[in-house]
Amino acid sequence: MTISTVQSPVLIHTIRDLRAWRATTTREGQAVGFVPTMGALHDGHLHLLRTARKQCDRVVLSIFVNPAQFAPHEDLATYPRTLDADLALLARSAPTHGPGADPMAASRPLADVVFAPSPAEMYPAGISTDVREQRGTFVEVLGVSHQMEGVTRPHFFRGVATIVLKLFNAVQPDRAYFGQKDVQQCVVLRNMVRDLLLPLTVVTVPTVRSATGLALSSRNRYLTPDQMEPALTLRRALVAASERYETGERRRTHLLKAAHAVFATEPRAQLEYISLAHPVTLAELDVVGQDGAILSGAFRVGTTRLIDNILLGCAL
Amino acid sequence: MTISTVQSPVLIHTIRDLRAWRATTTREGQAVGFVPTMGALHDGHLHLLRTARKQCDRVVLSIFVNPAQFAPHEDLATYPRTLDADLALLARSAPTHGPGADPMAASRPLADVVFAPSPAEMYPAGISTDVREQRGTFVEVLGVSHQMEGVTRPHFFRGVATIVLKLFNAVQPDRAYFGQKDVQQCVVLRNMVRDLLLPLTVVTVPTVRSATGLALSSRNRYLTPDQMEPALTLRRALVAASERYETGERRRTHLLKAAHAVFATEPRAQLEYISLAHPVTLAELDVVGQDGAILSGAFRVGTTRLIDNILLGCAL
Structure with missing residues (x-):
């Protein structure tokens, strides 16, 4: 041995x-x-x-x-x-x-x-x-x-x-x-x-995540135990929009609506923004085209600010 | 051979x-x-x-x-x-x-x-x-x-x-x-x-100069023959101030006065600025200290803009 x-x-x-x-x-x-x-x-x-x-x-x-x-x-x-x-x-x-x-x-x-x-x-x-x-x-x-x-x-x-x-x-x-x-x-x-x-x-x-799906971050150590659940809100919102994308949805309004709906169910999470942007120019998109998109966002749980993103139809 | x-x-x-x-x-x-x-x-x-x-x-x-x-x-x-x-x-x-x-x-x-x-x-x-x-x-x-x-x-x-x-x-x-x-x-x-x-x-x-003292520049080709004389004004002004420096003068007002006096004699040269600055920070100096100074300027002859400089008590 x-x-x-x-x-x-x-x-x-x-x-x-x-x-x-x-x-x-x-x-x-x-x-x-x-x-x-x-x-x-x-x-x-x-x-x-x-x-x-x-x-x-x-x-x-x-x-x-x-x-x-x-x-x-x-x-x-x-x-x-x-x-x-x-x-x-x-x-x-x-x-x-x-x-x-x-x-x-x-x-x-x-x-x-x-x-x-x-x-x-x-x-x-x-x-x-x-x-x-x-x-x-x-x-x-x-x-x-x-x-x-x-x-x-x-x-x-x-x-x-x-x-x-x-x-x-x-x-x-x-x-x-x-x-x-x-x-x-x-x-x-x-x-x-x-x-x-x-x-x-x-x-x-690619992002490394906890078993619950939370993107690992040095700032996660600021989260208290009861903040771990609302800290997942953005990930859930991005996944909800991504699922719409996978079923063929390309329109900004519809993709973002799916994401915002998740935030509406979690009052402990304060959304700052959700962006649907071109993967090279970061220009906001009305419709996701053949270059795909970066769907990303930032929000706060208590005083801790967290970010996450998901790629739609593209790689970095 | x-x-x-x-x-x-x-x-x-x-x-x-x-x-x-x-x-x-x-x-x-x-x-x-x-x-x-x-x-x-x-x-x-x-x-x-x-x-x-x-x-x-x-x-x-x-x-x-x-x-x-x-x-x-x-x-x-x-x-x-x-x-x-x-x-x-x-x-x-x-x-x-x-x-x-x-x-x-x-x-x-x-x-x-x-x-x-x-x-x-x-x-x-x-x-x-x-x-x-x-x-x-x-x-x-x-x-x-x-x-x-x-x-x-x-x-x-x-x-x-x-x-x-x-x-x-x-x-x-x-x-x-x-x-x-x-x-x-x-x-x-x-x-x-x-x-x-x-x-x-x-x-x-170090700057390469023509026999008359004009600093070589790609823009010198814009000068007409009758502009060659006024094109020397800044060089003469810088040398005049440098001569004051060499005899022990360290005060800004007196050094710049010597330079401005040369421009006063040449109406075909339009002075833009003369600077007496620290050689590292380029902060304007009231008195030249032990770090020395960069004495520099810009002026126009006709439509051609020319620059030149001289080092006082320092090297770059």
């Missing part, structure tokens, strides 16, 4: 050390996969890492709570920062599961490198959550950043695009992995990679 | 072909220098190429008239596009001059690659000179883009930073060369490279 011992990832805090590690992989011709996160790792992140592990020679996980994607009134100060717990989770997670798992592969850590930089390392010009005070270089992806999540969070995708570009330049990955749960982020970053001619591939990985 | 034949650069139009060429240099461990231009090459550009040739194993010159750095009322349509003349100039220019020049080095072209992409290649989402119509990804360097040249050209450095970042991602140079003549551009791009954690070095190369 073999007891498999999972190796630990290398923990790197500075760009300089990261570049030195990366230079070695370049010399050895290794493909590098990259999973950027804000930490507070859950099984959704592990699924991204497992996908990267399968497709790449080396895997980098970054953990950085990015000030530029929080507004001054948002939860930057209280966002969970759990580096020790994250490293412990990685240390006990093997890349593959189940009785047929390859013991050699299982002895490698899910990530070869954990890159956990300081804010000063990522923002040499400093960083404020007040956009009016910000100095230095910022990236905007026009046309797909202002709608949906961008309505209530007008500088959110500017913050996301900027930090992801910095991380891409630091890590220089061949492939980068993002969860479909943050679907507008996936679209924004795909457009950014295309527009800026970045030499890498963006991979969108 | 040896007749030296200068080889021609490889002309590349697509990102794909450029990446294939670049992969070869990576495999061979060659350092790549990069000189981005809008074409209409003059001796200032050749000086950038000669500097790159000395410091790098391979040299890429790009020629691309960037729509995003022109305002709708500016000279995008009439900006000189002279690819054939540019290639001919390169073909007859050896990297080194003078009787002591190494004949082997002189047989290599100043640029190994000329990258001349189409607008569609550089702007996959399309591009309009009307900033309100622009879609896709744009980069802004906050804090150093709104003053000086940015006052009359509010989106200019957004356009410059965006295209240079795209070109950096396409070429992936180890070193990039810019002329000091466009001094604010040098500061903006240095800040961008620092902030975005780009793995390359920005090199600022």
Whole structure:
């Protein structure tokens, strides 16, 4: 009987050390996969890492709570920062599961490198959550950043695009992995990679859900036990609309009516929006055409804001 | 007797072909220098190429008239596009001059690659000179883009930073060369490279001047013979202020007074601004401190707008 011992990832805090590690992989011709996160790792992140592990020679996980994607009134100060717990989770997670798992592969850590930089390392010009005070270089992806999540969070995708570009330049990955749960982020970053001619591939990985169907999210830990039921409302609404789509319905009004009907039955869930958008331009659709659509939404249960989405007739 | 034949650069139009060429240099461990231009090459550009040739194993010159750095009322349509003349100039220019020049080095072209992409290649989402119509990804360097040249050209450095970042991602140079003549551009791009954690070095190369002292510029060809004299006004004004600096003057009012006095003698030169700014933050200075200063300005002779600068007690 073999007891498999999972190796630990290398923990790197500075760009300089990261570049030195990366230079070695370049010399050895290794493909590098990259999973950027804000930490507070859950099984959704592990699924991204497992996908990267399968497709790449080396895997980098970054953990950085990015000030530029929080507004001054948002939860930057209280966002969970759990580096020790994250490293412990990685240390006990093997890349593959189940009785047929390859013991050699299982002895490698899910990530070869954990890159956990300081804010000063990522923002040499400093960083404020007040956009009016910000100095230095910022990236905007026009046309797909202002709608949906961008309505209530007008500088959110500017913050996301900027930090992801910095991380891409630091890590220089061949492939980068993002969860479909943050679907507008996936679209924004795909457009950014295309527009800026970045030499890498963006991979969108399907959302991981709890047994009840709740999309895994670091913010789920804010939910109290009695909020777990209303937290499923958006998922149920999206599935209801998707079932209409599967039976041939293509009209916006009818698809959204099915979704809104679910919210009407759950007073503990406050709907913010439901969007039916083109999968590349994110333009709202009156009728779903042959390119398909992203059906997505945001809502609150108590003070916790949750998002989810479902793809109708398309892939990302 | 040896007749030296200068080889021609490889002309590349697509990102794909450029990446294939670049992969070869990576495999061979060659350092790549990069000189981005809008074409209409003059001796200032050749000086950038000669500097790159000395410091790098391979040299890429790009020629691309960037729509995003022109305002709708500016000279995008009439900006000189002279690819054939540019290639001919390169073909007859050896990297080194003078009787002591190494004949082997002189047989290599100043640029190994000329990258001349189409607008569609550089702007996959399309591009309009009307900033309100622009879609896709744009980069802004906050804090150093709104003053000086940015006052009359509010989106200019957004356009410059965006295209240079795209070109950096396409070429992936180890070193990039810019002329000091466009001094604010040098500061903006240095800040961008620092902030975005780009793995390359920005090199600022001193301005090349005509025998009379006029800074070489592609726009000098707009000048009529009788405009050549007033075109020297800014250079004379900057030198007058610099002479005051050299004798110990550090006060803004006195330094600028010397410069303005020169403009007062030349009614054919319409001064737009003179700036005395910190060399890193571009904040206007009341007194030049130990970091030194950039003294710069813009003016018009007829319809032609010209810029120039001089460094006081600092290097870029």
